[in-house]
Amino acid sequence: MSVFSLLLVSFLTFVELNCENLFDCRHDSLKQDQEFLPEGNRRWTPTRYWRKQNNIAQAILSCSRELPDFVALCEVENDTALHDLTRRSLLRTLGYEYMMTKSDDLRGIDVALLYQPASFRPLCYDYLKIPLIKGMRPTRDILYVKGLTLGFDTLHIFVVHAPSRQGGEKVSRPYRMNVAQVIRQAVGNLKGAHVIVAGDFNDYGDSPALQLLEKQGLENVTKSLQGRNGVGGTYRYQGEWHSLDHILLSPSLVNTVDTAYINDESFLLEEEPRYGGVRPHRSFYGREYRKTGVSDHLPLVVRLRAKKE
Template sequence: MLNTLILGIFTFVQLNCENLFDCVHDSLKQDTEYTAESPRHWNTRKYWQKLRNISKEILSCSQENEDGITVIPDLVALCEIENDTVMHYLSQRSLLRNARYRYVMTESPDLRGIDVALLYSPMTFKLLNSYSLRISPPKGMRPTRDILYASGRVVSGDTLHIFVVHAPSRFSGKHATVPYRMTVMQRLMQSVDSIRSLHYNPKIIISGDFNDETRDESVQHLIANGMTDVSYEVKGSNGAKGTYKYMGQWSSIDHILISEGMKPLFRRCIINDQSFLLEDDTKFNGKKPFRTYQGYKYLGGFSDHLPLVASFDIEY
């Protein structure tokens, strides 16, 4: 009797949460902006609302499988997470509590105390290893976020290698900060090359907030080294032309890139721009992400970034 190949769907989400901070001051970090005494008046009520919103946003990235059953994302890469406490409450005390997600995250030297994390479903991703990649900053570059590496086995028996990145911002100007983002990408590719030297045609996913678009030097460095940006030029179904909107212009600074080994499994990548994640852009027309703050004005929204959702075939 011949074995019947059953194909399922494996969903990967990338989301910058826009400052998912708790309300407690960490004396070792510059996080007073998100305390009750700050101009933002960040408090427990707003914090719990933020947790509810982010959990709702993640669940809205669920996909329908071949049997017409809606399944939650298998892996969720998150940027702008403050600490382990936040991840514990997000995974165990929010709307995600019944999903039974587990997580790994970094503990970076970032001055504000923001990190990256990976939520994973232990039913579809058996964690094998995880660690942080520390960035040695060049002269003039302040300490930045670590890169998170995690590997795990999926139900097909394949091992996935995951990297989550939050590259330095353009705060001091795009061109002045290019070397900083390139430093991160070069460190990232060192690790990718190490995996390639140990495994034939490995299955690798790189995701995160790159603070650069596909055409920019940092992302092009990854593409030139064998990675494919499956999020290039993807759109939403409700008007989003990118994952981030600034001064009326959509841009895609969040990315999901895959190795050659992942390409045969790739189905599609979309921007999740469901209507509740958007609000009217009264100044520049159209829509924009419904964020938590506009300046210091509390809006009570989700994030200033929209999620990327990539779907892959998986063999059972």
């Protein structure tokens, strides 16, 4: 019997976070990443890059008392950024491995999954391409990972970053519905399986795209979540809290949810002078750089009860 099969795991903790522009400092000639270069508009120097890496790492570590088993990340540029996050940031001694997409997104941002090898053994992974429809720009692939855990046998994980609302919600809605259709078809082929779909959907929980996924049998276990310190969503726009980030589970996993919450630790927030209250503490507000900023999104956390083997 392998060491893996002897491990006892009582819980699995799944985190989702949009990192908000985790770019490295080097130009990719095939991507529109000029804004995040030392000479670019953001003056994205190595010092700022490494601060961002450690701020993201700190956000991940603050999500739960135990080390998260999975971290689904959106808006990461490339393998360099993920290697630095897992091997050279505050996470460097914690053993995280990762997989990520290599999409046709014009800016070069992708999605990734960090995982703890003691909790999860990947069997295979793939990229689900999003077919383009009229008016739609190339967008992020969906990352699909299949693997073994001790408590749930085989897990199927999808990490999503749907197209933004640029141009308006109604104009861009078909693009996000297009992504939801791809997810729906993939999940439909996994009848009875343990499935997790997580990411930034750029849509609220009652949107047509999320409703389509719920019709497929997935349950949005993060709908209407509150932060442990009282925030009302993962994202704040014009003084109103909403959630663009979601974690959906197959019916076989829903009754295993132990806790679910938004991580709204104080260092992830800043005062909002215009509307009052607080908002996510991001790296830039307009062109103003904040060295302690993390992201314009807050992390989602779902803890599942796993069976002991």
